[in-house]
Amino acid sequence: MSTEPLVVFEAIDKFYDGSTKVVDNLHLQIERGEFLTLLGPSGSGKTTILMMLAGFEAPSRGTILFDGKPLNNVPTYKRDFGIVFQNYALFPHMTVAENLAFPLRMRGIGKSEITDRVRRTLDMVKLGALGDRMPTQLSGGQQQRVALARALVFEPRMVLMDEPLGALDKQLREHMQLEIKRLHEELGIAMLYVTHDQSEALTMSDRIAVFDKGRIQQIGAPEEVYANPTSTFVASFMGENNRLDARVRELRDGVALLQVAEGGPVIHALPVDAGLAAGASATLMLRPESLHIGRKEGAENACAGRVTDLVYHGDHVRLGVTIEGMGTLVARYPVDDRGPAVAPGDTLTVSWSARHMRAFAG
Ligand SMILES: Nc1ncnc2c1ncn2[C@@H]1O[C@H](COP(=O)(O)OP(=O)(O)OP(=O)(O)O)[C@@H](O)[C@H]1O
Ligand SMILES: [Mg+2]
Incomplete structure (x- = not known):
């Protein structure tokens, strides 16, 4: 397997209005199989970074490399990333199983393989029995697990998640944190995770990049960032x-x-x-x-x-x-x-x- 990083953000700037740098000279590498969390206060640029990697926003300056190749002209659907947002946005008129089958049909995968993969993925998120339900017949946590399953079912090259647990109550959120972590360990797939919740970041991540005002303030393993903050900002944001x-x-x-x-x-x-x-x-x-x-x-x-x-x-x-x-x-x-x-x-x-x-x- 290649040892070069999976993703490289090279000198990325992002303006929405021509003057305010929402992302300011970002240099960041995501390693293969890594669980990397972007942590920072509201407005620090986390979603913008995820959107640029996903292809929903273009950088104003700089290059993003995936597997060593520039992503600039690669459209979103060809990037082959599983994406989970806060408001899970399942297709309301489709059953759970049909929601999962959708990205597979888009990729031209055959019927029997679709049935197979949908079943396996639903089992993986412990929803094997609920394939025939409609999304409205599920609890918030179950819907979120369907969204996660839908992002994983087509075996993406990477998973991007933006505050996926924000709508859940504390107990369910903590349960889902462990579920996602387990899936990450099981699948070995790289995950980029966005949150403004420091305890969530500490629980789940291999590394945390702490952001403020569009800049990385500190990056490192959870223990490192928590125990050895290098600035008063990081010290007061982490605990x-x-x-x-x-x-x-x-x-x-x-x-x-x-x-x-x-x-x-x-x-x-x-x-x-x-x-x-x-x-x-x-x-x-x-x-x-x-x-x-x-x-x-x-x-x-x-x-x-x-x-x-x-x-x-x-x-x-x-x-x-x-x-x-x-x-x-x-x-x-x-x-x-x-x-x-x-x-x-x-x-x-x-x-x-x-x-x-x-x-x-x-
Ligand atoms: N489409 C847009 N047009 C103009 N400005 C935007 C747009 N999207 C985001 N911004 C601005 O860019 C900055 C960073 O926003 P971003 O959504 O990346 O922050 P965030 O870290 O994800 O915050 P939150 O934790 O609240 O989700 C904010 O000041 C925001 O107002
Ligand atoms: Mg955001």
């Missing part, structure tokens, strides 16, 4: 963070010592940007789950604080801990079978490692 303004006092052994406020505690943090020399202003980010209640062995940072807020979430509580000269930090605290051992008004020590607190320039 929750405590955010503090500070000033660098000095750098010592690769750790930044920072002052949060006049007379406040000195904080140890991992510098992320090269510009963090002594005197520079910095933004500190710390995830609630990285804040330890009590004194953690080896933690460089420990402060006394008072519990000013406590919200129960079943498996954990969220504490607001107010530290003098620093403000209030949010901590996640696991609840064991004795229930939360802290109460509002308690004073306690919180501690955290320098490597869990990231210092960004500015």
